[in-house]
Each structure stands twice: as C-alpha cells, then as structure tokens.
Amino acid sequence: MRLRIKNTRLLFAVISAVVLLSACGSEGSDEPSTQDSLPGIDVLTTIYPITYFTERVGRDLVNVTSLMKPGVPAHDFDPAPSDIIDLAEASLVVYNHASFEVWVDDALDATVSGSRTVIEAADIDTSDGGNADPHAWLSPLKAVAMVQKIKNGLTAAAPTNAGAFSENADELVVELTALSDQIMTRIANCRHNEIVVSHLAYGHLTELLGVRQIGLSGLSAESETGAKRVAEVIDEMRQLNLIYILQEPLSNSDLAMTVAREADAEILELHPLEALTTDEQRAGDDYFTVMRRNIEALALALGCTAS
Ligand SMILES: [Zn+2]
CATH class of the missing domain: 3.40.50.1980 (Nitrogenase molybdenum iron protein domain)
Incomplete structure (x- = not known):
C-alpha cells in the first residue's frame, strides 16, 4: 500500500x-x-x-x-x-x-x-x-x-x-x-437489528435505519480479514440468528461463501453502488433501481414484515 x-x-x-x-x-x-x-x-x-x-x-x-x-x-x-x-x-x-x-x-x-x-x-x-x-x-x-x-x-x-x-x-x-x-416504511417492522455485510460500506445507511452492520472486511472492499475475525462473525451470527450475508458484486465472494457455509446462512446481494457492473449498465440500471433492490435485500436480511 x-x-x-x-x-x-x-x-x-x-x-x-x-x-x-x-x-x-x-x-x-x-x-x-x-x-x-x-x-x-x-x-x-x-x-x-x-x-x-x-x-x-x-x-x-x-x-x-x-x-x-x-x-x-x-x-x-x-x-x-x-x-x-x-x-x-x-x-x-x-x-x-x-x-x-x-x-x-x-x-x-x-x-x-x-x-x-x-x-x-x-x-x-x-x-x-x-x-x-x-x-x-x-x-x-x-x-x-x-x-x-x-x-x-x-x-x-x-x-x-x-x-x-x-x-x-x-x-x-x-x-x-x-x-x-x-426505505423507512419498508424497514419499519423487523425482527433483527443487525446485518452482515461483505465490507463496511453501509454506515450512513444503517444510521438511517437504526441498525448495526457486522463487516466481513473493513471500510475498503479489499481490506484483509483474519481467521479470528471470521470466527467472531460466525459466532455473532449464530447468537443473533442471522441467516443472510449481504455480499456486493465486483468483489470476491469466497469469504462470504465460507462464512455462509459455517453459519448456515444464505448470500444476498447488497450493492454499494461504487461502480455498476457492465451488465447493470447495459440493463439500464441506475442509482434508484439498484437502491430499490437493496431495500428488498435489507428487508429480507432484517426479517421485516411486508408493509
Ligand atoms: Zn467501499
């Protein structure tokens, strides 16, 4: 670096x-x-x-x-x-x-x-x-x-x-x-107060939602994660009954898949919008279409009741 x-x-x-x-x-x-x-x-x-x-x-x-x-x-x-x-x-x-x-x-x-x-x-x-x-x-x-x-x-x-x-x-x-x-309407009534995310990109969003993010890696998508940190996340997921990991596109998902296997969880996509994928660009996605998909992923991960 x-x-x-x-x-x-x-x-x-x-x-x-x-x-x-x-x-x-x-x-x-x-x-x-x-x-x-x-x-x-x-x-x-x-x-x-x-x-x-x-x-x-x-x-x-x-x-x-x-x-x-x-x-x-x-x-x-x-x-x-x-x-x-x-x-x-x-x-x-x-x-x-x-x-x-x-x-x-x-x-x-x-x-x-x-x-x-x-x-x-x-x-x-x-x-x-x-x-x-x-x-x-x-x-x-x-x-x-x-x-x-x-x-x-x-x-x-x-x-x-x-x-x-x-x-x-x-x-x-x-x-x-x-x-x-x-967002506030959709995330109004939820079972959980935490989300597990591939990198800590969602501090501003979770502040708005009043929930906490648990990161597999740090503020940058490329920061490294040690074995101790991985074990802590798996423990925390089990304790909190969290069954989803929110993984971003354009980033290696090996770690998320390993943690998902260990914690009996599923992987969902949550998009930090730092860059669109080429497919998303071709499909005409923009900030709003991606954010609306993000809301649904968050609602599922947080166990929110349909509004
Ligand atoms: Zn980032």
Whole structure:
C-alpha cells in the first residue's frame, strides 16, 4: 500500500511536467472560455453515484466523463496518465471525498488550474482518524446534501445555467426524499437489528435505519480479514440468528461463501453502488433501481414484515 502511494506520487511528478507544457498555450485568458465546440461544460467525475448525480443535475448542459469505468472495483482505482491530463483540462471536477478517492489530492496538486472548479461532494467527519465511512451516497438523505454541493459546483462553473441546474437538482431531491421515505416504511417492522455485510460500506445507511452492520472486511472492499475475525462473525451470527450475508458484486465472494457455509446462512446481494457492473449498465440500471433492490435485500436480511 505504502509503495503504491509512493509510485503514484512519482507518476504525478512526471506527468505534471507534461501537463504544464501542454496547458501553456490555452491559459491566456482570465475568463473561462465559452467558445468550445461542444455546448456544455466539461465535467470530470469519479465513482458512479457522483457521475449519476452530476448527470442528473447538469443534463444536456454538461459533458460528464467518469474517470472510473463500469465493472472495475472503485477502491482499486489509480489514475492513468491520460486521466491526469483530463483532470488538468476539466472545467469542473467532482469527487466523493478524499478518504475514498485517496489519490485525488495528489492528482489535483499535480494539475493546478486557475479556471477549474473542484467539488468534494460528501461531508465526512474524519475526526475519528481512519474510521470515517466515506460511503455517504447510500443514505438518500446524505445524497440530498451531495446533490446540493454538485449543483453549487455546476453553478460556479457555468453561472448562466443556474436556473436549470437548480430545477434539475430540486427534481432529484424530491426523488431522493421519496426513496428515503420508501426505505423507512419498508424497514419499519423487523425482527433483527443487525446485518452482515461483505465490507463496511453501509454506515450512513444503517444510521438511517437504526441498525448495526457486522463487516466481513473493513471500510475498503479489499481490506484483509483474519481467521479470528471470521470466527467472531460466525459466532455473532449464530447468537443473533442471522441467516443472510449481504455480499456486493465486483468483489470476491469466497469469504462470504465460507462464512455462509459455517453459519448456515444464505448470500444476498447488497450493492454499494461504487461502480455498476457492465451488465447493470447495459440493463439500464441506475442509482434508484439498484437502491430499490437493496431495500428488498435489507428487508429480507432484517426479517421485516411486508408493509
Ligand atoms: Zn467501499
């Protein structure tokens, strides 16, 4: 891990020199250029929910490019040289939070640009050291706050479109609020107060639901799990009569299958939405369709009565 960060820093140092050279010709004016051939502003985004919210608020007034592609686990992402050049040239960069996109501070430092607006969409309390949960979008109410920040970023980058951004954001906020109500109704009357999840991505969502998550691994999908921790989870599942393990797609399910066998449990899919799978993208899934499936998986795992 340490080695990877060092390599990344070196990469940025090399690339920033290239970017500075290539950007020299285009930074003559104080005002952002409005003469581009495409009608919208160029926005660079990171993980799926950030991309989706930005597209919904910007609609045809923005050209959104996501650095992270479908089917690729988001915690693994490392920017390629071409990504660094895109970061230098974007009018607006929107990312979730530096505690999720751990590469972002270095990448932005390496591509300082006077006319670029940068938005960190999620408000994450990092006062607790490395224990902050950056997966804020999984609570629709926290997502509302993210949408407002994205709207502010778009408005700063393209003030003449403020009215349209505001209208689009309001529409999205109505849908997110309705989703939150739907969750609270569906999870109102449940047998259990705990869920077992493949990684601790659901702190914001479980806070909303008033339940506790038991993680097979940590805050990042790739953190390692020791044998002692596995035994503890199996014990806890038996004590609490938990019979489901909520496993995410795009992550190795071997551990979940081992624990499921030992604890006599079944595996259900719960989607952290960090990245869609290529199949989900092809099928036209979005934040809302996946969240509605998540609600049903949670209702089953928590033993909630139908509402
Ligand atoms: Zn995660």
